[in-house]
Amino acid sequence: MMAAHGSCNLPELVDLYATAANWAETEGDVDRCCFFLTQAWVYAMEAGSPDANQLRNRLVAHGRDVETSNNHGELL
Template sequence: MKKPDLDAALLAAHEAGDRARLVTLYAEAADANAQAEAFYLTHAYVFALEAGDARAPALRARLVALGADTPIA
């Protein structure tokens, strides 16, 4: 998805309160933008936690691998 399309989809998902879609879109944005990967992954992770989404652990693992979060000891 091109950035303007992705931005519009993110806005629509926010307006609809569609957390599952937000997880998907923020993860997609992270994959598409290496400079902002941690930013987008953090958003995907937070929405996954709020929604009880099964993708939360994998998103957190990606954040840890980026150095944007710390592993649980």
Template sequence: MSALDDRLILAHEAQDGRALVDLYTEAAQLAEEEDARAFYLTHAFVFALEQGAPQVAQLRQQLIEMGRETPV
């Protein structure tokens, strides 16, 4: 995942929140362990919230399904 790691670092350095949503979502899809997937999804969710991105509901639903977020 080093190419993805490099893109994440560049997006952080550029403070590109929209790219971070996509990159953390991609990292979650590639993660082999559930804890890693939850970690990346949580980051994607937080950046999506900050950006007002359309993925907020979808990311939150994924976290709910994983038992990492509580439905309201």
């Protein structure tokens, strides 16, 4: 993870933090899971990754964000 931070490898950071979130979730540690999900989501948005929406949806599912929609009723 430190190497990915050092080289600003955003796709790798998304993957590493998402993997850490998955591990924390299987361990039942929702707070840690959501911390890692938040990091993955931020890097995914910065990278323009299509994974950003799925990561955010997981945060919504854990009550760490709320669903929003645009004027057309589409979830953002």
